Amino acid sequence: xxxxxxxxxxxxxxxxxxxxxxxxxxxxxxxxxxxxxxxxxxxxxxxxxxxxxxxxxxxxxxxxxxxxxxxxxxxxxxxxxxxxxxxxxxxxxxxxxxxxxxxxxxxxxxxxxxxxxxxxxxxxxxxxxxxxxxxxxxxxxxxxxxxxxxxxxxxxxxxxxxxxxxxxxxxxxxxxxxxxxxxxxxxxxxxxxxxxxxxxxxxxxxxxxxxxxxxxxxxxxxxxxxxxxxxxxxxxxxxxxxxxxxxxxxxxxxxxxxxxxxxxxxxxxxxxxxxxxxxxxxxxxxxxxxxxxxxxxxxxxxxxxxxx
Amino acid sequence: xxxxxxxxxxxxxxxxxxxxxxxxxxxxxxxxxxxxxxxxxxxxxxxxxxxxxxxxxxxxxxxxxxxxxxxxxxxxxxxxxxxxxxxxxxxxxxxxxxxxxxxxxxxxxxxxxxxxxxxxxxxxxxxxxxxxxxxxxxxxxxxxxxxxxxxxxxxxxxxxxxxxxxxxxxxxxxxxxxxxxxxxxxxxxxxxxxxxxxxxxxxxxxxxxxxxxxxxxxxxxxxxxxxxxxxxxxxxxxxxxxxxxxxxxxxxxxxxxxxxxxxxxxxxxxxxxxxxxxxxxxxxxxxxxxxxxxxxxxxxxxxxxxxxxxxxxxxxxxxxxxxxxxxxx
Amino acid sequence: xxxxxxxxxxxxxxxxxxxxxxxxxxxxxxxxxxxxxxxxxxxxxxxxxxxxxxxxxxxxxxxxxxxxxxxxxxxxxxxxxxxxxxxxxxxxxxxxxxxxxxxxxxxxxxxxxxxxxxxxxxxxxxxxxxxxxxxxxxxxxxxxxxxxxxxxxxxxxxxxxxxxxxxxxxxxxxxxxxxxxxxxxxxxxxxxxxxxxxxxxxxxxxxxxxxxxxxxxxxxxxxxxxxxxxxxxxxxxxxxxxxxxxxxxxxxxxxxxxxxxxxxxxxxxxxxxxxxxxxxxxxxxxxxxxxxxxxxxxxxxxxxxxxxxxxxxxxxxxxxxxxxxxxxxxxx
Numbered sequence: 010x011x012x013x014x015x016x017x018x019x020x021x022x023x024x025x026x027x028x029x030x031x032x033x034x035x036x037x038x039x040x041x042x043x044x045x046x047x048x049x050x051x052x053x054x055x056x057x058x059x060x061x062x063x064x065x066x067x068x069x070x071x072x073x074x075x076x077x078x079x080x081x082x083x084x085x086x087x088x089x090x091x092x093x094x095x096x097x098x099x100x101x102x103x104x105x106x107x108x109x110x111x112x113x114x115x116x117x118x119x120x121x122x123x124x125x126x127x128x129x130x131x132x133x134x135x136x137x138x139x140x141x142x143x144x145x146x147x148x149x150x151x152x153x154x155x156x157x158x159x160x161x162x163x164x165x166x167x168x169x170x171x172x173x174x175x176x177x178x179x180x181x182x183x184x185x186x187x188x189x190x191x192x193x194x195x196x197x198x199x200x201x202x203x204x205x206x207x208x209x210x211x212x213x214x215x216x217x218x219x220x221x222x223x224x225x226x227x228x229x230x231x232x233x234x235x236x237x238x239x240x241x242x243x244x245x246x247x248x249x250x251x252x253x254x255x256x257x258x259x260x261x262x263x264x265x266x267x268x269x270x271x272x273x274x275x276x277x278x279x280x281x282x283x284x285x286x287x288x289x290x291x292x293x294x295x296x297x298x299x300x301x302x303x304x305x306x307x308x309x310x311x312x313x314x315x316x317x
Numbered sequence: 318x319x320x321x322x323x324x325x326x327x328x329x330x331x332x333x334x335x336x337x338x339x340x341x342x343x344x345x346x347x348x349x350x351x352x353x354x355x356x357x358x359x360x361x362x363x364x365x366x367x368x369x370x371x372x373x374x375x376x377x378x379x380x381x382x383x384x385x386x387x388x389x390x391x392x393x394x395x396x397x398x399x400x401x402x403x404x405x406x407x408x409x410x411x412x413x414x415x416x417x418x419x420x421x422x423x424x425x426x427x428x429x430x431x432x433x434x435x436x437x438x439x440x441x442x443x444x445x446x447x448x449x450x451x452x453x454x455x456x457x458x459x460x461x462x463x464x465x466x467x468x469x470x471x472x473x474x475x476x477x478x479x480x481x482x483x484x485x486x487x488x489x490x491x492x493x494x495x496x497x498x499x500x501x502x503x504x505x506x507x508x509x510x511x512x513x514x515x516x517x518x519x520x521x522x523x524x525x526x527x528x529x530x531x532x533x534x535x536x537x538x539x540x541x542x543x544x545x546x547x548x549x550x551x552x553x554x555x556x557x558x559x560x561x562x563x564x565x566x567x568x569x570x571x572x573x574x575x576x577x578x579x580x581x582x583x584x585x586x587x588x589x590x591x592x593x594x595x596x597x598x599x600x601x602x603x604x605x606x607x608x609x610x611x612x613x614x615x616x617x618x619x620x621x622x623x624x625x626x627x628x629x630x631x632x633x634x635x636x637x638x639x640x641x642x643x644x645x646x
Numbered sequence: 647x648x649x650x651x652x653x654x655x656x657x658x659x660x661x662x663x664x665x666x667x668x669x670x671x672x673x674x675x676x677x678x679x680x681x682x683x684x685x686x687x688x689x690x691x692x693x694x695x696x697x698x699x700x701x702x703x704x705x706x707x708x709x710x711x712x713x714x715x716x717x718x719x720x721x722x723x724x725x726x727x728x729x730x731x732x733x734x735x736x737x738x739x740x741x742x743x744x745x746x747x748x749x750x751x752x753x754x755x756x757x758x759x760x761x762x763x764x765x766x767x768x769x770x771x772x773x774x775x776x777x778x779x780x781x782x783x784x785x786x787x788x789x790x791x792x793x794x795x796x797x798x799x800x801x802x803x804x805x806x807x808x809x810x811x812x813x814x815x816x817x818x819x820x821x822x823x824x825x826x827x828x829x830x831x832x833x834x835x836x837x838x839x840x841x842x843x844x845x846x847x848x849x850x851x852x853x854x855x856x857x858x859x860x861x862x863x864x865x866x867x868x869x870x871x872x873x874x875x876x877x878x879x880x881x882x883x884x885x886x887x888x889x890x891x892x893x894x895x896x897x898x899x900x901x902x903x904x905x906x907x908x909x910x911x912x913x914x915x916x917x918x919x920x921x922x923x924x925x926x927x928x929x930x931x932x933x934x935x936x937x938x939x940x941x942x943x944x945x946x947x948x949x950x951x952x953x954x955x956x957x958x959x960x961x962x963x964x965x966x967x968x969x970x971x972x973x974x975x976x977x978x
Contacts, residue, residue: 211413212415214364215478216415217399218369218399218400218405219400219404219479219481220399220401220427220430220431221400221430222396223392223396229426230418234417237417307417308416309417309419309462310416310417310462310464354832354833467920470920497696497859498859498861498900498903499695499899499900500920501903501905502903502905502914503916503917503918524832527904527906527907528905565834566907568833568834569862570837570862572862572889572904572906573890576866578841579836579837579840579841581836581837581838582834582837583838585804585805585835586832
């Protein structure tokens with residue numbers, strides 16, 4: 010088990026390193042930070058000085074090395090824009106994002122999984138059809154379309170909720186719904202198909218044949234097996250807790266990590282972008298690791314390893 | 318004394334009939350074989366009787382047990398019959414056990430449901446059952462998962478689970494088909510031994526005529542959703558009177574005597590959506606005559622305990638080769 | 647011209663395997679020194695339980711899998727290296743048929759197209775000739791021209807196996823490996839396909855390696871039979887002899903385990919224990935843990951496959967060599 014963990018952690022570190030490198034390459038290729046931050050009309054001396062002070066004159070591999078070593082030391086640098094520590098800038102936005110993503114995650118799980126189970130148990134019923142149509146809509150509709158639609162209905166026409174900002178809990182409702190409904194639809198779809206697959210298995214018939222009441226067959230035999238694929242999706246959703254709200258935060262003017270990311274990219278504020286990417290990749294990698302460990306717990310066949 | 322009495326059982330899926338009225342009585346402690354090729358309805362009969370078919374199945378007829386009809390019982394009632402009065406085991410034991418639950422817990426679940434035992438006595442009973450079906454080192458093995466057992470051992474676990482509720486009838490649906498030859502022999506031996514020890518009635522569903530003849534006193538041959546011949550195993554196998562039963566025996570290669578060319582039944586089993594008129598076997602039957610193609614023969618008593626559904630049964634002149642073999646048995 | 651179409655000497659197949667997710671890989675020997683030969687136009691049956699290596703042996707002979715050790719010669723010449731054009735030409739002369747015809751057929755192509763495929767691949771004849779040949783092949787396996795226009799899922803199991811057979815015959819093979827070809831079929835259909843196989847064998851002089859766990863089928867189709875246990879041949883001889891008088895205790899149990907209508911269960915030999923796992927091979931004779939007659943020698947020394955009579959070989963310490971009378975008779 011220890012060896013397994015060590016292996017997975019090493020793999021996770023490599024993933025994070027690749028993400029960080031990728032961020033460096035993309036941001037450097039896509040424009041000169043000096044020109045963007047100082048504006049191209051600035052005097053050439055100012056630009057040169059800016060470049061010198063940020064080390065932008067050095068050969069690219071030196072910049073990369075410096076950047077990489079700094080990250081390993083935990084030094085993510087300061088924002089090029091206002092000189093604040095990048096970590097602090099990002100950290101201060103995290104609570105706002107979690108205010109949206111955690112309730113949204115609860116909606117996804119609390120709505121999606123029961124709806125999927127119900128649909129599977131009542132296959133081809135009216136409710137199954139509604140769930141499936143809802144799932145397809147939620148699956149295919151981009152979150153900005155859904156968000157705009159919700160704003161149009163509940164803010165503009167009905168006037169029940171505000172359309173943007175972060176002043177009261179009322180402000181959180183539309184962004185949380187936008188995030189949660191789409192995810193719930195995805196989860197409902199996965200849960201339904203996982204349940205249908207499991208309900209067709211011979212061991213479900215065996216459980217019924219030995220006299221286990223149907224509700225207990227579903228709860229005790231079918232769901233634990235169906236939960237194995239569902240866990241993957243939930244893990245993915247947990248992994249996007251910090252960064253899954255980029256579009257929604259921008260749409261609702263919510264001052265979270267996602268909005269910071271958008272503005273930092275636009276400004277080529279490398280340190281902040283890198284810091285956010287690091288945060289995203291680490292949460293993703295950690296949740297993947299958790300899913301793997303959970304798999305071993307849920308499925309004994311994985312614990313003893315593959316027979317050939 | 319009859320234990321279960323099936324009358325006029327019909328099953329249809331999406332408007333297509335697959336079972337056309339089965340009449341079958343199982344006596345207390347009796348072992349009855351249901352023989353036939355895939356799709357003949359031998360498994361569907363018992364899945365229907367126990368309410369284990371998918372909901373879209375349309376079921377007709379009656380399945381009586383102690384004055385109650387299993388088909389019209391509320392779900393909570395039939396759930397009390399399953400496992401407690403009638404237990405069932407299936408073809409592929411490795412997929413018939415829940416892969417993520419320890420086998421001990423799967424057996425204990427059945428014990429707790431039907432025997433009202435709790436705590437340590439459930440565990441002790443599970444161990445006793447595992448011992449009974451011949452799994453060595455039972456107390457340790459209770460904590461293993463199905464994938465840690467071989468196919469044959471999983472079938473033993475299934476049998477232990479089936480015995481947990483002290484049923485009156487065990488329905489074994491092709492219990493040895495998925496297993497290796499030497500393991501098949503072990504499982505057949507176990508089933509026969511348990512039957513002798515517990516007096517349990519047995520329905521043995523199989524396409525393997527040899528296995529049926531070794532385990533059952535009585536056998537019913539099914540074709541295209543009907544019982545077409547039944548009788549005491551030895552008699553039936555010594556002298557099949559229905560051309561299909563006879564064809565099955567002829568088609569069966571032998572392990573003794575000269576090596577010979579196989580004798581197939583020409584044609585294929587009819588599609589339930591396009592059943593031939595008259596006797597379902599008539600298009601493949603070598604003794605079919607004109608009326609076979611439009612008259613459906615009913616299952617009628619031929620003599621004593623033998624029944625047959627055929628307008629032109631084969632004569633009872635000795636079927637030379639087989640008779641010799643049965644003289645030994 | 648030699649009497650044998652294919653001969654194998656000392657075939658060994660090792661697989662690397664892990665017992666657990668974290669355990670170091672170990673070597674599992676699936677086939678352990680198998681020597682056999684198949685005479686032209688005759689059938690060698692291979693019987694054994696799961697893990698006996700019977701299917702692997704078939705794949706080694708066809709070169710679908712490379713053997714770890716040993717040599718194979720076809721038509722008197724060693725088989726050329728896999729992948730060479732010479733090898734491909736040779737492969738047209740040997741074909742494989744296995745249990746699941748639906749998996750062997752491409753569900754998007756009509757039966758006729760699939761039967762023609764080997765003719766295209768091996769560039770046999772022009773378009774008209776190929777069409778004619780497909781027609782012939784379908785007729786030979788008892789399929790009508792309209793079957794040729796249908797797709798695999800529109801045919802029954804028996805018809806699909808006929809289609810697979812037609813395709814295998816397209817390149818006029820001299821050697822067929824049939825791996826459980828009728829095991830998925832019902833008894834009445836099984837008999838149709840087996841008869842077809844023997845008819846075609848006779849008509850086109852094809853040699854067959856017939857692999858099956860069904861002893862009744864093997865006995866009736868094979869001229870000679872090899873019994874495999876844990877990667878080795880433990881007994882080999884003519885089909886009549888093996889089934890009338892099995893010499894190896896394992897063969898005896900195997901033959902006895904077949905439920906025959908009329909043979910009471912209690913007279914059968916019921917082996918205890920499970921077929922062994924190739925990853926965990928017992929010492930000495932691999933069969934000794936399940937053998938009723940095992941002695942100390944069986945536990946330590948692996949018996950070699952030795953000739954008992956001109957026509958028969960057994961790998962058992964307890965069977966006397968070069969006597970017509972099996973010494974086990976007294977013991978049984």
